[in-house]
Amino acid sequence: MAWHIPFVNTEDDCHRLTDFYSDSVMLRVSLDSIDAIRPALSKKFPLWIDPSVAGYHHILTRISKPSKKTVGQKRAKTAWENLIDKFQKKEILGNADFLKKPDDVDLKEFVTSVLDLCLEYKPNWITVPQLPLVNDVSRNKVNRSLAKATYEWKSGTTFEGKLVLPLIFTNQQQYKGKTERNKRRSVIKNCYEAARASVIWAVDTSLSDRKGSGTFRRRFSNLIEFHKDLLKWFSKDTTIIAGPYWGMNLVLWARELCDYPAISLGSGYQYHIPGPFYPAKGSDRVAIPPLRRSVVVDAELRRWLTEALKRLDPKDSAYQDISSLKEEFDLFLDRDLARNQVAKFYKQWFDELEAVPAAGRPLALYQVLSSAFVFGKKMPKLSRSEGSGGDPAIVAQQLMLNCF
Numbered sequence: 001m002a003w004h005i006p007f008v009n010t011e012d013d014c015h016r017l018t019d020f021y022s023d024s025v026m027l028r029v030s031l032d033s034i035d036a037i038r039p040a041l042s043k044k045f046p047l048w049i050d051p052s053v054a055g056y057h058h059i060l061t062r063i064s065k066p067s068k069k070t071v072g073q074k075r076a077k078t079a080w081e082n083l084i085d086k087f088q089k090k091e092i093l094g095n096a097d098f099l100k101k102p103d104d105v106d107l108k109e110f111v112t113s114v115l116d117l118c119l120e121y122k123p124n125w126i127t128v129p130q131l132p133l134v135n136d137v138s139r140n141k142v143n144r145s146l147a148k149a150t151y152e153w154k155s156g157t158t159f160e161g162k163l164v165l166p167l168i169f170t171n172q173q174q175y176k177g178k179t180e181r182n183k184r185r186s187v188i189k190n191c192y193e194a195a196r197a198s199v200i201w202a203v204d205t206s207l208s209d210r211k212g213s214g215t216f217r218r219r220f221s222n223l224i225e226f227h228k229d230l231l232k233w234f235s236k237d238t239t240i241i242a243g244p245y246w247g248m249n250l251v252l253w254a255r256e257l258c259d260y261p262a263i264s265l266g267s268g269y270q271y272h273i274p275g276p277f278y279p280a281k282g283s284d285r286v287a288i289p290p291l292r293r294s295v296v297v298d299a300e301l302r303r304w305l306t307e308a309l310k311r312l313d314p315k316d317s318a319y320q321d322i323s324s325l326k327e328e329f330d331l332f333l334d335r336d337l338a339r340n341q342v343a344k345f346y347k348q349w350f351d352e353l354e355a356v357p358a359a360g361r362p363l364a365l366y367q368v369l370s371s372a373f374v375f376g377k378k379m380p381k382l383s384r385s386e387g388s389g390g391d392p393a394i395v396a397q398q399l400m401l402n403c404f
Contacts, residue, residue, distance in 0.1 A: 001025050003253070004350055005048070005260045007244055009033055012336060013265040014040035016343045025260065026125070031118060032083040032274050048125035049118045053146075054168055055080050057132045058275035059094035080274045088113035093131065093142070102142045104149070111149035115157075124161045128195045132168035132205070132273060133184070140187045147195035154196070162239075164199040165192045168273065171206045172219050175226040185233055192234070200230060201241040203262070208270040210246035210293055212389025212398065220248060220402045227257035244271055246294070247369075247399040254353060254361035254403065263346065266339030269294075283385065284338045287345035288325065290318035291379075292372040293395040294342055297332050300383035305329065307380045318375055362403045369400035 002023045008014060009030070014037055017027065028048040029037070032055070077085075084090045089110040092098045098106075111129055118126045128150045131139045150163060167188060175181055192200065204223065209216060230240055242258035243249030246269040249261035262271075272279065285294040286301075295301055305326040312319045325332075332338040349368075356364040376393025389395060 002350065002354060003260055004263045005241060006263050006265050007268075007271075008037065008041070008265065009268075011037050011040045012339070013037070014042070016265045016340060017045075018042060019340070020343050020347045021263075021265065028262070030274055031114075032078075032080040034121060036079065046124040047121060048127070048164065049121055049123040050127040050164075050166070051114045051118050051129055052080060052083060052274045053093065053114060053127075053129040054132050054166065054273045055084070055275040056093040057168075057170070057273050058277070060096060060099075060131070078276055078278060081276050086113070086117060096138075099131075099138060099142045102145045104145055107142070107145050108149045108152060111146060112153050115150065115153045115159075119157060119159055125164050125199060126159070126161065127164045127166050127201070128191070128197055130166050130168070130191065132170050133174050134170060135173060137187075143187065143191050144194055147191040147197075150195045162199050163195050163197040164201050164241075165195060165197040167200060167202040168271075169202070169204040169206070170273075172204060172222065175204070176219075176222045178225070181226055181229050185229070189233060192238075198237065199239040199241065200234065201262070202227070202230065202258075203243055203245075203271045205271050205273055207245060207248070209248050209399070210269055210389075210395055211387065212293075212391065212394035214388060216398045217401060220251070220398065223248060224252065224255070224257065224402060227252055231257065244269055246270075247292070247395065248402075250350070250353060250365060251399055251402050254365045256358065261350075263350070266341075266343035266346075284332070284335050285342060286325065286332045286338050287342045288392075289321045289345055290372060290375045291392055291396060292349065292369060292399075293392075295382055296385035297329075297338055298383055298385055300385065302326070302329050304380060304382060311378055311380070366400050366403035369396045369403065372396035373400060 003025060005026050005028055006017055006021050006024050007028050008017060024045060026046040026048055028050060030050045030052045032052040087110060089106045092106050092110060114129055115126060129146045130143050154163065169175060227242065240258045241260045241262050242252045243262035244264045249263065252258045253261040283296045286297050287294045305322055308322050312322065332341060353361055353365055373393045373396040376396060379392040382390045382392055
């Protein structure tokens with residue numbers, strides 16, 4: 001059994017789960033997507049259901065706007081909107097005035113309807129309904145009340161599984177520096193205790209760590225310090241999950257700062273809060289194994305592969321990896337095949353790390369990433385599609401500097 005938890009969002013994810021991640025310890029599915037993928041979902045895995053309540057964040061912040069194509073037109077409801085239609089008192093969490101003075105009776109009715117729906121799928125774990133974290137304290141009171149109502153619901157049902165407290169950060173300022181982290185300690189502990197949770201899932205929705213931004217070195221350090229704080233604030237019996245990210249989930253796991261890395265299945269590698277909109281389709285990407293990163297599949301990548309081979313000795317172990325990518329390039333123009341390649345690479349990377357005894361994993365990860373950094377320094381600059389991450393070595397460099 002592998003110590004990772006895939007986040008399964010689509011039917012294609014289910015296929016990649018079966019093909020590459022059949023040894024997963026558990027899988028996590030959101031309540032707004034489970035009906036669409038249930039026929040393809042293997043019943044062999046323990047199931048963690050997230051009720052998708054975090055989606056109210058988009059209503060509260062008014063960031064979900066219709067596309068130009070749908071302005072003035074009748075738009076079909078999204079899966080998330082169809083889901084919340086099933087909730088009792090569905091409007092309360094989208095009302096900023098209600099958050100200031102939450103009514104416990106209404107919240108209990110809301111939570112009961114939400115968690116009863118989750119229970120229908122016979123999950124092993126359920127996420128405690130919570131709103132994502134913001135910079136002020138405006139959501140603290142309602143999150144405490146939601147946690148309390150969750151425990152009351154569990155006490156009156158047959159559910160014997162674990163409750164997961166979600167810590168969904170919406171920007172890096174919310175865990176930047178010891179002062180900011182300590183300000184959050186009280187509400188996090190109160191919600192955890194009110195719900196009688198036994199699992200914490202922490203993720204920064206604004207972090208796409210595969211992009212190689214110049215600010216990531218300090219940002220990664222702050223994320224690590226936050227996870228160190230979690231270990232101080234909670235007992236050893238508390239299970240901690242980190243991610244999904246591209247590499248920081250693996251860094252945190254290797255350093256024993258989380259029990260499970262949450263992972264994606266060939267695409268994403270950044271958590272997006274569900275909500276009343278259709279997800280944007282990102283660029284197709286492919287993994288470059290010697291660099292331990294993924295890159296956009298475009299014409300510039302084809303040229304990059306050709307130039308990279310000119311700089312490599314055919315006897316170099318990386319030569320075959322780059323050569324294979326070039327030979328199979330046209331295959332990766334197919335989105336599903338590209339995602340399969342990324343998912344397969346990522347699983348092999350995780351398996352290599354997991355095979356090392358726990359005490360040696362930080363060093364093992366550092367060695368792999370340092371090799372990728374050295375390799376990247378010999379390579380030409382990547383496509384303009386990579387933006388600030390055009391330096392081939394930057395992703396590995398930023399991650400390796402946080403392995404210890």
